[in-house]
Amino acid sequence: MHKYFDMKNLxxxxxxxxxxxxxxxxxxxxxxxxxxxxxxxxxxxxxxxEKILTLASVEECKLFKEFDFIIAAxxxxxxxxxxxxxxxxxxxxxxxxxxxxxxxxxTNGTKAIKYASENGASQIVIGxxxxxxxxxxxLLEQNNDVILLCAGWKNKFNLEDTLFAGxxxxxxxxxxxxxxxxxxxxxxxxxxxxxxxxxxxxxxxxAKRFKLQxxxxxxxxxxxQQNTAPVIPILEGSYFKNML
Amino acid sequence: MHKYFDMKNLxxxxxxxxxxxxxxxxxxxxxxxxxxxxxxxxxxxxxxxEKILTLASVEECKLFKEFDFIIAAxxxxxxxxxxxxxxxxxxxxxxxxxxxxxxxxxTNGTKAIKYASENGASQIVIGxxxxxxxxxxxLLEQNNDVILLCAGWKNKFNLEDTLFAGxxxxxxxxxxxxxxxxxxxxxxxxxxxxxxxxxxxxxxxxAKRFKLQxxxxxxxxxxxQQNTAPVIPILEGSYFKNML
Numbered sequence: 001m002h003k004y005f006d007m008k009n010l011x012x013x014x015x016x017x018x019x020x021x022x023x024x025x026x027x028x029x030x031x032x033x034x035x036x037x038x039x040x041x042x043x044x045x046x047x048x049x050e051k052i053l054t055l056a057s058v059e060e061c062k063l064f065k066e067f068d069f070i071i072a073a074x075x076x077x078x079x080x081x082x083x084x085x086x087x088x089x090x091x092x093x094x095x096x097x098x099x100x101x102x103x104x105x106x107t108n109g110t111k112a113i114k115y116a117s118e119n120g121a122s123q124i125v126i127g128x129x130x131x132x133x134x135x136x137x138x139l140l141e142q143n144n145d146v147i148l149l150c151a152g153w154k155n156k157f158n159l160e161d162t163l164f165a166g167x168x169x170x171x172x173x174x175x176x177x178x179x180x181x182x183x184x185x186x187x188x189x190x191x192x193x194x195x196x197x198x199x200x201x202x203x204x205x206x207a208k209r210f211k212l213q214x215x216x217x218x219x220x221x222x223x224x225q226q227n228t229a230p231v232i233p234i235l236e237g238s239y240f241k242n243m244l
Numbered sequence: 245m246h247k248y249f250d251m252k253n254l255x256x257x258x259x260x261x262x263x264x265x266x267x268x269x270x271x272x273x274x275x276x277x278x279x280x281x282x283x284x285x286x287x288x289x290x291x292x293x294e295k296i297l298t299l300a301s302v303e304e305c306k307l308f309k310e311f312d313f314i315i316a317a318x319x320x321x322x323x324x325x326x327x328x329x330x331x332x333x334x335x336x337x338x339x340x341x342x343x344x345x346x347x348x349x350x351t352n353g354t355k356a357i358k359y360a361s362e363n364g365a366s367q368i369v370i371g372x373x374x375x376x377x378x379x380x381x382x383l384l385e386q387n388n389d390v391i392l393l394c395a396g397w398k399n400k401f402n403l404e405d406t407l408f409a410g411x412x413x414x415x416x417x418x419x420x421x422x423x424x425x426x427x428x429x430x431x432x433x434x435x436x437x438x439x440x441x442x443x444x445x446x447x448x449x450x451a452k453r454f455k456l457q458x459x460x461x462x463x464x465x466x467x468x469q470q471n472t473a474p475v476i477p478i479l480e481g482s483y484f485k486n487m488l
Contacts, residue, residue, distance in 0.1 A: 014401050017262055021399040155265040157258055157426040179449045182401040185433060188444070192436035200432070205423045 009145045010176035012165045012183040016112040017155040025120040028144045030127040030135070030168070033151035034160040035201075036074075036087050037109025039223040042130040043089045045242040046229035048098030052240040054110035061105035070097065073105040080105075089130075089222050101239075108151040113235070116149055123234060129164060130229035134244075136171045138232050146176065148183075159204040160223070163197060166190025198224055253389045254420035256409045256427040260356040261399040269364035272388045274371040274379070274412070277395035278404040279445075280318075280331050281353030283467040286374040287333045289486040290473035292342030296484040298354035305349035314341065317349040324349075333374075333466050345483075352395040357479070360393055367478060373408060374473035378488075380415045382476050390420065392427075403448040404467070407441060410434025442468055 013022055032038055041052055055061040058073045058080050065071050072085035072092075079086025087106050104110065116124050122144065127135050139146055148168055150161035166186035169178070173187060193200055201220050202208075233240045257266055276282055285296055299305040302317045302324050309315050316329035316336075323330025331350050348354065360368050366388065371379050383390055392412055394405035410430035413422070417431060437444055445464050446452075477484045 014258060015262060017265065018259060018399065018401070021261065153425070155262065156424075157262070157429065159425040159429055162425075162429060179452070180400075181397070181403040181406075181448050184444070184447060184449075185401065185403055185406060185429075188437060189429060189433055193432060200428070203428060204425050205428075208423070 007175070007177040008143060009180075010148070010169065010173060010178050010183055011146070011180040012148045012150070012162075012169065012186050014150050014157045014162055014165075014182050014186075015152040015155050016108070016115050016149065017152075019115050019119060019149065022147065024116055024147055026122045026145070027147050028123045028125065028139065028142055029116040029121040029147045029149050030125050030139070031109065031113050031116060031149050031151065032127045032161045032164050033106065033109030033112065034128060034164050034223050036089060036219055036223060037104065037106040037151065038126045039128040039130055040087055040089045040092045041104070041126045041233050041240060042128045042229035042231055043092040044097060044102060045231040045233050046130075047093060047095060049092075049102055050099055050241070051101050052233070053101070053103045053238060054113050054240065055103060055105045056111045056114050058105045061103045064103035069101045069103040071103050075107060077107075088219055090218070108153060112149055112151040117235065121147070125235075126233035126240065127164065127168065128229070129167070129224050129226050131227070131231050132164070132167060132171070133227050134230040134232060136168060139168075140172055140175055153205070160201045162186045163190050163193070163201065251419070251421040252387060253424075254392070254413065254417060254422050254427055255390070255424040256392045256394070256406075256413065256430050258394050258401045258406055258409075258426050258430075259396040259399050260352070260359050260393065261396075263356075263359050263363065263393065266391065268360055268391055270366045270389070271391050272367045272369065272383065272386055273360040273365040273391045273393050274369050274383070275353065275357050275360060275393050275395065276371045276405045276408050277350065277353030277356065278372060278408050278467050280333060280463055280467060281348065281350040281395065282370045283372040283374055284331055284333045284336045285348070285370050285477050285484060286372045286473035286475050287336040288341060288346060289475040289477050290374075291337060291339060293336075293346055294343055294485070295345050296477070297345070297347045297482060298357050298484065299347060299349045300355045300358050302349045305347050308347035313345045313347040315347050319351060321351075332463055334462070352397060356393055356395040361479065365391070369479075370477035370484065371408065371412065372473070373411070373468050373470050375471070375475050376408075376411060376415070377471050378474040378476060380412060383412075384416055384419055397449070404445045406430045407434050407437070407445070
């Protein structure tokens with residue numbers, strides 16, 4: 001029993017719109033936007049990008065062009081006109097980005113980051129399948145309450161973010177106290193479909209939207225790879241930096 | 245292809261707090277609060293209750309005592325002092341309730357009903373495992389877009405409501421167009437765990453809360469029974485009535 005009461009809590013929030021019903025203060029918040037913001041952020045740091053500024057609006061993001069930032073923005077899964085990059089991880093794999101600063105606006109991911117930051121989270125870290133194992137190891141080392149925050153799609157539940165949350169609960173859940181139905185559900189969803197993740201995500205509304213709009217079917221496969229970008233992007237002041 | 249475009253849409257909303265991100269106007273909304281409001285409503289109509297008024301607050305509910313209503317209220321899963329009934333389906337199985345009017349306040353279910361009503365749903369109907377098959381048959385007959393609205397727990401995702409939504413998608417999903425990740429996820433969750441529902445729900449935070457507070461472990465088993473209360477409770481004006 002002693003161990004039970006000492007254990008830190010692990011919770012999953014399936015949409016940023018549900019954040020107000022959770023207490024994030026002093027907790028470690030993992031922001032998850034598998035398709036594609038947090039996957040792309042991991043790729044950027046693997047390539048050696050110096051820092052990333054995430055912004056909730058495309059208009060704000062554009063302002064940073066004159067300060068020598070690479071500017072990246074997607075809206076409804078399409079690159080915005082006048083920007084250097086969209087939000088596909090393939091675009092971030094460019095070695096010319098090493099040492100650069102990126103300003104990134106996306107539909108869902110950056111809003112979730114802003115929400116978590118404004119609500120007093122002690123640490124905000126980026127999660128994706130691409131950095132899952134090193135992230136889980138780091139979360140265990142922090143010895144802090146953890147919230148896995150799914151960016152979702154326009155404040156709706158989405159499959160790929162929830163499956164990733166379930167993968168994290170699967171890997172580290174036994175070291176935490178879990179009194180959270182969305183943590184239990186996402187764990188079940190991941191474990192029950194562990195050999196079929198790609199098919200399930202391809203069936204998801206978000207992936208279908210990609211396919212219809214951009215024929216970006218490779219992004220799904222790319223973003224489900226595990227541990228190809230072992231980085232820990234943490235928010236320091238206004239910027240994400242790789243703390244490794 | 246013709247059939248695809250003619251098909252009605254089926255969506256799942258995992259928390260009432262996400263309702264603003266969906267369009268419920270002119271749609272059929274199924275309100276789901278398995279533990280225990282919508283299960284108890286089905287039992288009440290099976291017993292022959294004439295009408296049920298659902299209220300978002302305990303204080304409002306209490307006012308209806310003087311108008312000859314049976315008043316029922318729970319707060320945090322416990323019956324409120326001074327009320328005739330709490331929110332356990334066992335209390336509603338009393339034959340003395342036949343022909344009576346009930347005013348019911350609950351933590352989660354009635355708020356979801358109020359939200360759906362205020363947002364222009366064309367029909368609001370009560371869903372529970374206790375009436376699942378007749379409800380599914382009725383939904384198919386309506387030939388209208390359907391939203392399965394989980395009441396959740398204090399605006400958070402909960403397992404039992406999502407499992408029920410998944411059971412409905414499992415039964416009637418092929419007759420609808422589904423472009424909704426929570427519909428896909430809840431269907432998977434139900435289908436992958438179809439023989440283990442009771443154990444999963446007993447692991448849920450809500451069920452554990454019951455057990456700790458009230459030792460009401462039988463409510464879980466009771467509310468997972470299928471088709472023991474074949475009624476269709478529909479909101480007509482201010483009251484739910486059984487339209488069968």
